[in-house]
Structure formats: structure tokens, C-alpha cells
Amino acid sequence: MEIHVVKDPKRWNEIVDRSPYSVLHHKYEMCSSRKNALPLIFQREKSYLLFPLQIRKLFSFKIASSPIYYYASLLPDDAKAIRFIPETLELVVRFLRGFGFDLLTTSVPAFLSGAYTRTLNLWFKTKGAQSEHIYAHMINVKGKTFEDVWKNDFHKHARNRVRKAEEKGVHVGRVKNIHEWINDIVRCNISSLKRQGRMATSHYCDKKTFLEYLCRHKRTLGDYFQVYGAFYENRLIAYMSAIEFNKLVMITSAMSHSGYFPMCPNNALLAYVIKHACETPFNWVYYSFDRVSRYQDKASLLPSLRKFKFEHGFREIPIPIYHLALSKAGKIAQKLLSASTYAFVGSASLPQGLREVLERLYHRYSKSERAKAFLFS
Secondary structure, X not given: OOOEEOOOHHHHHHHHHHOOOOOHHHOHHHHOOOOOEEEEEEEEOOEEEEEEEEEEEEOOEEEEEOOHHHOOOOEEOOHHHHHHHHHHHHHHHHHHHHOOOOEEEEEOOOOOOHHHHHHHHHHHHHOOOEEEEEEEEEEEOOOOOHHHHHHHOOOHHHHHHHHHHHHOOOEEEEOOOHHHHHHHHHHHHHHHHHHOOXXXXXXXXXXXXXXXXXHHHHHHHHHHEEEEEEEEOXXXXXXXXXXXXXXXXXXXXXXXXXXXXXXXXXXXXHHHHHHHHHHOOOOEEEEEEXXXXXXXXXXXXXXXXXXXXXXXXXXXXXXXXXXXXXXXXXXXXXHHHHHHHHHHHHHHHOOHHHHHHHHHHHHHHHHHHHHHHHHHO
């Protein structure tokens, strides 16, 4: 069998739906929503493997990349298909080289099956791929009641803040009508970004743009996409958006208004989402990632957020990202990606003033590209 490009969404999604390893970004409507999509399929006997790739350009380098930060890597349809991973990757590499690609980039979701992750890791290591790690912040709730998580995983300070929110009159629930609350949602965005020392971009701070972003996700994903809000006196004072699919709750954004920060709405929200995951039941709750480990002697870009998550039972799971050169030019692209990651991680140790200057330059020169990515991601 050879590698083929899939143009039949129904056929693709049938495989995604039956795979125990899939995440929502494996869905055809997610991984093929852009013109540069490259959804590949391999079949051997009765087994199927899917590889959702995106075509990217880095200067003159041509890169094939899976949605690495959403963990939509190579997807076997069942455990039996794992044995065909090496053969599939060999054919993918041959296919990409035939179309002039310089680099293949993907991740290995370490929270999935041990056999799956071991097979992927071994193949990339034997091929001499360059690797880096991100550290996913996740809590395992498989087989646990919320009472178990509350007693054994939540820090006592986190429990006290959740109680404080309840005492202050904060209540949490699903945001059923996004239009009704969009003004408060955007106020939370602006306030959160200022509090975190991050540049307030028009993506999050423009009402029309952000409303379209939320509504488009709801139209595309339906009940897989949810927005949860913390409310006080008929005001939305904090919210979290989440993607819920195949035993994984993925928190995609979390914002709150600084004026209500002492009422601990963030703690109440996160406790609500974790309780929902326990009762549904899901296996994992994911809440973004860090570029550095808490055990490394390096500064985090968002240390207070990391502390907040760990107080609510989250742990870091190293996720390897592999860059496999497919040509001589690809080896140069490897080094450029490695250098950019090093510079990004190292910026956490720079003085605040210098960081703000670099951030303003970044937003000035990359605004148009980031706007496209925000609207069409």
C-alpha cells in the first residue's frame, strides 16, 4: 500500500471516531480547514493510520507539520495498527521527499498508550530526528470521583479559595448564549492580558473578531466546544472555553476580570470543569503547557499561572516534538527552529522593560499573520 491524500471527510471521521487515540483536531473539519492541509492515510490489512499534516513555509523551507500543540499526531485506528507505524512513517517520508519537503515536524502525545508512544519515539530516534520538549499540564481523573480529586489532588489553599468564591456569591455554569455575554467576555480578555503583562491584541480585545472566533468554533464543533462562566450579580467575571472529545477535556482559554480577582472566580471555574470531567467521565483534563519543566533551572514565561494549575492537581507531562530533516536544507531548518525556541524560552529571564520592547516589535511586524492564524485556526 501507498500513502494517499484523503478527500472524503466521512471516511476520515469514521476512522477518527473509532480510534482510542484520537483528539478533536484529528477530525477532518479541524485538520483540513485550511488550503494548505495534507490529510494522509495508510492502510494495511484491516488497519488504518491517519496523519493530518499542514504545509508550512519557513523562509524558503517547506515544512510538513501536524497540529503539535493539539496532539493530533499519527493516528492508528486501533491497538493492532500500532505495529504498522514504522512502515507508515517510512512511506510518509518518501511521499514528502517526492514533493520537495525539507522537514517533518510532529509530536508524540505521552499521555496515550505506552506501546503507541514507545513505537513513535523509537522510530524518530533511530532516524536521528532533532527533538525538544514541551511540558503539558494535565490532571488524570480516570476512575476518580471529584471528591477523590478534591481531597487528594487539590492543595488546601485551592480548596479554601473555591469555598471563598461560593461564600462571596460566585456561581459557575455553561455559557449558553455567547452573544449575551460577549461584552463581559472581552472585558475579561483585556483585564487578564494586562494583569499577566501580555500585550492586549485585537484578536482577544475586539468584540466583533472574538465573537466570530467563538461562534465559528461552536458552529463547527457543536457540543464538543463549551464555554463556562463564573457569574456574580448578573455579570460574567471569568470564563473558560474547552474542547471535549474522546476522554480528553482541553481547556483552550481562560480569562478573568481583575476587579473581581479577590473573589476567586478562577478557582471556582477550574474546580467546576474538573468536576464535570470526573462525572462525565473523561480521563484527562489538559490546561496548556510550558516550554520549561518546573524541575529545570529556567524561568517560566507564566510562573503564576503554572503555580495556579499545580495547586489544583495538575502535573506536567513531557511531550517530545520531533523535527526530521528530509533534505540538506532541512538540516538548516532544524537549527533555525532550535534557535528560535531557545530564544523564546530564554526571554523569560530578560528584564521586564526589554521583554515589553521585544513584544511590541513582535506584535508590530507579525500582526497580519497572527490575525489570519487566529481567525482560521
